Amino acid sequence: MTDVNDTQLDALLSAADDGVECDGLSVTRTDGGYRFETPEETHTGLSQPALRELAAQNPWFVSNWYHWNRTDRPDTERAYLRWLEGADERTVPERYEWLADGGIVASWGELRIDIAPGADGERVYTVRNGADGEVAPEELDVRTDPADARGLLKRDDRGRYRPLKTAPTLPTGWAFVDLDGPALAETVEYVYPATIANWYLERRGDLDVNHWRETMERQSGIYGVIKTWDRGEGHEHVDWVAEACCDDSQCLKRREWQYDDETELDVDGGDGAFPCREPCSLVVTAARKWTKLEGERSRTYEFELTPSEKEQIEEIIGTVADGDVEDVREADIYDGANRYRARFLRAKRFDDEDRLCGVPTDEDGV
Numbered sequence: 001m002t003d004v005n006d007t008q009l010d011a012l013l014s015a016a017d018d019g020v021e022c023d024g025l026s027v028t029r030t031d032g033g034y035r036f037e038t039p040e041e042t043h044t045g046l047s048q049p050a051l052r053e054l055a056a057q058n059p060w061f062v063s064n065w066y067h068w069n070r071t072d073r074p075d076t077e078r079a080y081l082r083w084l085e086g087a088d089e090r091t092v093p094e095r096y097e098w099l100a101d102g103g104i105v106a107s108w109g110e111l112r113i114d115i116a117p118g119a120d121g122e123r124v125y126t127v128r129n130g131a132d133g134e135v136a137p138e139e140l141d142v143r144t145d146p147a148d149a150r151g152l153l154k155r156d157d158r159g160r161y162r163p164l165k166t167a168p169t170l171p172t173g174w175a176f177v178d179l180d181g182p183a184l185a186e187t188v189e190y191v192y193p194a195t196i197a198n199w200y201l202e203r204r205g206d207l208d209v210n211h212w213r214e215t216m217e218r219q220s221g222i223y224g225v226i227k228t229w230d231r232g233e234g235h236e237h238v239d240w241v242a243e244a245c246c247d248d249s250q251c252l253k254r255r256e257w258q259y260d261d262e263t264e265l266d267v268d269g270g271d272g273a274f275p276c277r278e279p280c281s282l283v284v285t286a287a288r289k290w291t292k293l294e295g296e297r298s299r300t301y302e303f304e305l306t307p308s309e310k311e312q313i314e315e316i317i318g319t320v321a322d323g324d325v326e327d328v329r330e331a332d333i334y335d336g337a338n339r340y341r342a343r344f345l346r347a348k349r350f351d352d353e354d355r356l357c358g359v360p361t362d363e364d365g366v
Contacts, residue, residue, distance in 0.1 A: 004059045005120060008066045009052050015069075016051070022065040023092050025058075027051070039091070060096045063121030076200045077185045081123070084113055099123075105133075108273060109192055109252040110170040113184070125184040127191075128175040137175040144176065146183050149190035158326065164282050166192055166252045195253070195274035202256075202275050210278035212238050213260040216287075235259040235266075241290065242267040245283050246276070249322065303357045305349070312336035312345060 012020065012027060016034060020027040026037040034046040036054050038061050043054055055062050068078060068087070082088065084106040085095060096117075098104050103116040112130040115123050126137055143152070155161055156169040176187050188196060201207040212235075242265050246255045253276035255269035269276075279287070305313070315336030319325055328337045335341065351358040 004056055004062045004066075008062055008121070009055055011066060012055055012062055013048060013052065020065060022068060023061070023087060025061040025065050025092070027055075060092050064092045064096070067121045067123070073181065076197060077181060079200055079203065080185060080196050081181050084108075085115055085123075108188060109166065109195070110168055111188065111191060118180075123181065125179040125181070126175060126177050127179065127184065127187050129170050129172045131172050132175070137177050140173055140175040142175055142177055144178055146176065146179070146187040146190055149176070149187055153191060164251060164280070166195070167250065168248075168252055192252075192274065198277055199274045207256065207275060207277055209256050211257045211260045212279060215257070215279045215284070235263060237290075239265050239267050241283060241287050242269075245286055246270065248272065251276070299363075301359055303349075303359060305357075309345060309349065312341065316342060 016027045016029045019029075024039045026035070028035045030044075032045050034044075034048070034051040036043045036046060036051055038058060043050075046054065068082065085104055086106075087095065090098075095104070099115065099117045103114050106113045106115065107130060110130055112128055112133050114126040116126070118124040128135075128137060128140060132140060141152075143149075152174055153162070153165075153171060155171065157171050157173075160169075162169055170191070176183075179187060185196060198207060238259050242255060245251065246253075246267070246269070248270045251270070252272045253270070253274055254272035256275045257278050258264045313336075319328060319337035325337065328335050328339070330339060332338055333341060346354075349357050355361070
């Protein structure tokens, strides 16, 4: 059971002069006394002692108001924490019953965020990879300083550097515990930079989206070549970029940028909770390389392959593109991307210069 203390009651009595409105609780001061209302009851003409007693009998509503109306809580943080808790969808009794009965669990990208009741109506947050959801936090690498996330999450579980922080490659085996609201927001910021701020701006209708065309027009130097990619062929090339880089399997952001203000891409933007407001540096870097590659003229090559070998090459490309190479078992010879299958294909169809079927790439035989 949540209790209210004198500090919370004193704050409520003081705030009643200007009026209190929060999640079904309404407290106002009138000429005839105080008015106290919740979804379940209404009382009018209350004296100050009577209001104080009635408020103490409704600890959930008073504690909830006190928690969410701290004057030092930024609007962005407040909105985010309320969203995690489902404050706009669940009643105060529902939330406090959930908090008392094991807490509330929310997600943000690959993060699992556990919300538990703390002292004086505050919340205590625990953050970990959702894949570790069935593991007790104390069995993981426990941290309490949000700044530790900067070095802890640089590499995935295979030890590979993570150039894109919103890639679905968050390592497992760690937990940040005993966090208050500001510390939780700071931890999330280290894990997924700017996602809370952009989420909040989007909710307010203030998200500034920079589309492909305007972003590429700003490129200069070695990246200026990207501006030459528009050759009157529509935006098909940008669809390819978005499909390659911005799919849910590659990035947890929900792409909101399009080709330009008037032209949407044909590729789905994804289902992430937080928006992507412009092509990121990884997309720009990749687009520079692809711009050069797409500048090459197509040629016709003739290769001799069996139907199974053609399908095997397709399977190899699909496995690499989906990042599933490590999942191919060495003993699974039936998998086209199996290492031994690939080595057999190379031994059979590649020449001593590693050319497929001995066919040269260039017309001069190189």
